[in-house]
Amino acid sequence: MGRTDKWTVARILDEISHYIELSDPNPFKARAFERAARAVEKLDADIHDLIRTGGLYKTPGVGKAIGPVIEEVAASGGSKYLEELRGQYPPGIFDLLRIPGLGLKKIGQLHADLGIGSLDGLEEAARGGKLSKLRGFGAKTALKIIDGIEKARRRESQFLLPAGLEVAGWIREKLAAIDAVEDVEITGSVRRRLEIIRNVNLAVSTKDFDAIRSAIDQMFDQVEEIDERTVKALARNEIDVWFHLCKPNELGATVLRTTGSAEFVAKMGDAANAAARTEQELFKKAGIAFVEPERRENADDLSRKRRVRLVEPDDLRGTFHVHTTYSDGRNSMLEMLGAARDRGYEYVGISDHSKAAYYAGGLTEERLKEQHAEIDRHRKAVAPMRVFRGSEADILPDGSIDYGSPTLGLFDFVVASIHSRFNMPKDEMTERILRALDDPHVTFLGHLTGRLLLSRDGYSVDYDRIFERAAERGVVIEINGSPKRLDVDWRHIGRAIERGVVLSIHPDAHSIAEMSNVITGTWVARKAGLTAKQIFNTRSVEEVEEWLEARRSLRG
DNA sequence: GCCGTTTTCGGCCCGACTGTTTTCAGTCG
Numbered sequence: 001m002g003r004t005d006k007w008t009v010a011r012i013l014d015e016i017s018h019y020i021e022l023s024d025p026n027p028f029k030a031r032a033f034e035r036a037a038r039a040v041e042k043l044d045a046d047i048h049d050l051i052r053t054g055g056l057y058k059t060p061g062v063g064k065a066i067g068p069v070i071e072e073v074a075a076s077g078g079s080k081y082l083e084e085l086r087g088q089y090p091p092g093i094f095d096l097l098r099i100p101g102l103g104l105k106k107i108g109q110l111h112a113d114l115g116i117g118s119l120d121g122l123e124e125a126a127r128g129g130k131l132s133k134l135r136g137f138g139a140k141t142a143l144k145i146i147d148g149i150e151k152a153r154r155r156e157s158q159f160l161l162p163a164g165l166e167v168a169g170w171i172r173e174k175l176a177a178i179d180a181v182e183d184v185e186i187t188g189s190v191r192r193r194l195e196i197i198r199n200v201n202l203a204v205s206t207k208d209f210d211a212i213r214s215a216i217d218q219m220f221d222q223v224e225e226i227d228e229r230t231v232k233a234l235a236r237n238e239i240d241v242w243f244h245l246c247k248p249n250e251l252g253a254t255v256l257r258t259t260g261s262a263e264f265v266a267k268m269g270d271a272a273n274a275a276a277r278t279e280q281e282l283f284k285k286a287g288i289a290f291v292e293p294e295r296r297e298n299a300d301d302l303s304r305k306r307r308v309r310l311v312e313p314d315d316l317r318g319t320f321h322v323h324t325t326y327s328d329g330r331n332s333m334l335e336m337l338g339a340a341r342d343r344g345y346e347y348v349g350i351s352d353h354s355k356a357a358y359y360a361g362g363l364t365e366e367r368l369k370e371q372h373a374e375i376d377r378h379r380k381a382v383a384p385m386r387v388f389r390g391s392e393a394d395i396l397p398d399g400s401i402d403y404g405s406p407t408l409g410l411f412d413f414v415v416a417s418i419h420s421r422f423n424m425p426k427d428e429m430t431e432r433i434l435r436a437l438d439d440p441h442v443t444f445l446g447h448l449t450g451r452l453l454l455s456r457d458g459y460s461v462d463y464d465r466i467f468e469r470a471a472e473r474g475v476v477i478e479i480n481g482s483p484k485r486l487d488v489d490w491r492h493i494g495r496a497i498e499r500g501v502v503l504s505i506h507p508d509a510h511s512i513a514e515m516s517n518v519i520t521g522t523w524v525a526r527k528a529g530l531t532a533k534q535i536f537n538t539r540s541v542e543e544v545e546e547w548l549e550a551r552r553s554l555r556g
Numbered sequence: 557g558c559c560g561t562t563t564t565c566g567g568c569c570c571g572a573c574t575g576t577t578t579t580c581a582g583t584c585g
Contacts, residue, residue: 020557028568032557035568063558101574103583138576358570359585397572419585421572450585 006040006047009073012082013037013066018094019085022108030104035061040070042325044332047074090117098155098455099148101141109134123149155454157198159239161520162483164190164197167235174219175204180211182248187258191293193523195486196453199240201258205251205277212245252276259293267299294526301529308531311505313522315532317540318385320349320444321392321415321478321506322515326371327352327361330511333374337382339512346541350375351390351415354402360419362394365407372410386541388412388548392446397421399435401442408441409555412548415478415506417446418459426460433461437469440554444504445470447480447487455484463492464499471500474551476536481521482508493528504536 017033024030039061043050050056051074057067073079089111095118096107110116113134114125126145131137168186175184181204185191188201206212213231217223220233220241231243246254253273257265265272271286283290288302292310295301323329324336331339333350340348352371353362363371368391375387390413394402401408401416408414416436424432436442448466449458470477477496480487485508488496496503505525507517525535532538539547 026557029557031568035558061558065557101583105582136576136581140575144575356570357585422585423573 003048004074004077006043008077009047009070010037010041012073012079013040013069016069016079016082016085018104019082019089021104022089022093022111032061033066036066036070041330092119093117095119096122098152099145100456101144101148106136109136119149119152156238158196158454159198159237160453160483161190161193161195161197161523163237164200164239167237167239167241168200168202171200171202171219171235171241175202175212175215178211178215180206180208180215182206183251185251185255187244187255188242188260191259192261192296193294193527194297195483195490195524197239199242200235201242201244203244203246203251203254203258205246205248205254207247209245212243216243249275249277252279252282255279256282259296261297264291264296264299264302267302292526294523295529297527308529310526311522311530311532311535311538312526313519315535315538316345316505316518316522317538318345318347318349318544319506319518319537320388320390320413320504321351321446321480321508322348323352323392323508323510324350324371326363326367327357328510333371334378334381335512336509336515337378337385337387339509339515341382341385343515343518345385347386347388347544349388349390349413351392351413353419354391354393356394356396356402357392357419362402363391365403368407368410386545390414390443392417394419395432395436397424397432399432401436401439405441408439411441413443413551414441415444415446416442418450422450422459424459426462429459430462430465433466434469437466437473437475440473440551442473442475443548443551444506445475445477446506447478447485447508449487449489451485451487451489453484453486458487463488464495467496467499467501470496476502476504479503479505479521479524480508481505481517481519481524482514483517483520486520486524488524490524490527493525493530497528497530497534502536503530503534506537 013033014037017030017037020033021030039059045055051071056062056070062070069079069081093107093111096102110122114130116122116125122145125131126142131142168190172184172186175181183205185203187203188199189197190200204212216231216233222234224232226232229245233241235241244254244258253276256272256279271288274282274285276282276285280290289307291301322336324333325331329336337348353360355362355364372389375389379387390411392415395416395418396402437445449461451458477488493503505518505521507515507521509515509517
C-alpha cells in the first residue's frame with residue numbers, strides 16, 4: 001500500500017465532518033473534524049513522522065477522538081468510522097448539495113423524516129407536496145427545490161472544459177497505440193476551448209474502419225454505431241464521446257468539420273470538403289489563412305485579410321492573484337513562490353484574502369505584517385524572480401475597499417473583488433464597482449461577475465460602464481483563469497478592448513496545481529482574439545514595476 | 557469534538573439573507 005499523504009487524511013476528515021453534520025444537532029462536532037482537516041493540510045512535517053514522534057496530538061484541533069482516526073488513515077488509507085457513517089446513507093446523498101438552498105442540515109432532515117437520498121426521491125417528494133410536512137419547509141422552499149432540480153438536470157449533460165480535455169487526452173492516447181490508427185485528433189468544442197462542453201469529439205484516420213470500431217467496442221461498455229463512420233460511446237464520467245472515422249486523405253476535412261462551429265464550417269463552403277491530410281493543408285488549398293480553433297465560434301474571422309498571432313501561455317512573463325495558506329490556499333508561501341519560479345516567471349504577485357473575507361481566512365493587519373516579513377525572508381531564495389506583495393481585497397457593499405487607506409498603502413498591488421452581497425440590483429452593483437475603480441489603490445479588478453460555471457450565475461452589472469471607468473482610471477481587468485470561473489467572459493472582452501481596457505491573465509491559484517490556471521486563462525484571451533501585446537502580464541518585470549510605481553504615485 | 561483553565565464544563569468565528577417563523581434556523585460566501 002502506498003503511503004497515505006496529508007491530503008488523503010484531510011479528505012477523509014472532511015467527509016466524516018459532512019456525515020456528522022447530517023445527523024448531529026451539535027454543529028461544533030462537525031466543525032471540529034473540519035478544523036482538524038484544515039490543520040492537517042497545513043502541516044509542514046510528514047504525517048507519518050509526526051505520528052512516530054508523538055507530535056500529532058500537539059497539532060491544534062487534534063484530540064483523543066480525531067487523533068486515532070488520523071492514525072488509522074495514515075496506517076491503512078481508510079477509516080472504519082467513515083465506513084460506518086457511509087453505510088447509514090445512500091451513496092448519492094451529497095448530490096443533493098447541488099440544489100441551491102439545501103445544506104447538510106436540511107438534507108439530513110429530508111433523509112431522516114422522508115427517507116430521501118437522491119435527486120429523484122427529492123423531486124418526487126417536492127412535486128407530491130410532501131415537503132410541507134417538514135419543519136422549516138414551506139411553499140417557497142418546495143418551488144425553489146423543484147427549480148433547482150430542473151437546473152441540476154440540465155447541467156448533468158454539461159461539463160467544464162478540463163473534464164473534456166482529460167477524457168479526450170486519455171482516449172487519444174489509447175487510440176494512438178492501435179496499429180490500424182493512422183492519426184487521431186481531438187476536435188469539437190474541446191478543441192475550440194469552449195468553457196462548457198457537452199461532448200468530446202475525436203477524428204480518427206485509418207484504412208481499416210472495422211478495426212477501429214472493434215477497438216472502441218472494447219474500450220467502452222456503452223457504444224452506439226450512428227453510421228458507418230460515426231460511433232458514439234459513453235465515457236466513465238458520463239461524457240458522450242463521438243468518434244469520427246475517415247480515410248487518411250480526408251482527415252483535414254474531418255477535423256475541420258467536427259471542430260465546428262457549425263456556422264464557421266458552413267461559411268467555409270465547398271472548401272471544407274477538399275481532400276487533405278491535415279487542416280493546414282486544407283486551408284492552404286482553399287486559399288484561406290489558417291483560423292485558430294478558438295476563433296471559430298462564428299465566421300467573422302474567416303473574412304479577415306490578416307491573422308494576428310494570438311497570445312500563448314509562454315508569452316506570460318509573470319502573474320498575479322496567487323493565494324497561500326495565509327488565507328484559503330492549500331500550499332505555503334514558499335511552495336507557491338517555487339511554483340511560480342518553476343514556470344520561469346520573472347515576477348509573481350501574492351494576494352491572499354482581506355480581513356472582510358472572514359470565511360476565507362482573510363488576513364488581519366497583524367497577519368499581514370507576518371506575511372510581508374515572510375516574503376522578505378524568501379526574496380533571495382527565489383531571485384531573480386521578483387515577488388510583489390498584494391491583496392485580494394474585498395469590495396465592500398458601499399464600494400469602498402477592505403482595509404482602508406493606510407493599510408492599502410502597504411501593497412505593491414491590489415486585486416479588488418466582490419465576495420459578498422451578490423444579489424444587489426444591477427444599478428447598485430454597477431455603482432459599487434465603479435466606486436471601487438475610483439480608488440487609486442486598486443490595480444486589478446478581480447473576477448468581474450463572480451460566476452461559478454454550472455453552479456452559480458454571476459451578478460448583473462453594466463459591463464460597458466465598468467469597462468469605460470476601468471479604462472479611464474487605468475485599472476487592469478483580470479481574466480480569471482480558474483476553469484470554473486473564466487470570468488470575464490470572452491464574449492465581453494471585445495467591448496472592453498474597444499474602450500481601451502488592459503487585461504491581465506491570473507490563475508486565482510489556491511494550490512500549486514492551480515498555477516496552471518493561467519493556461520485556461522490564456523484560452524479565454526485567445527477566444528477573444530487577443531495578442532500578447534494586449535495582455536498586461538506579458539510585460540517584462542521592469543515594465544510592470546514602472547507601471548506599479550506610477551499607480552502608487554496616484555495615491556496621494 | 558477540542559480547548560482551556562476561572563480545573564471538568566461552557567464556549568467554540570462572521571454577517572447578510574431567506575423563508576420560515578412569532579423569535580429563529582439554515583444557507584452562503
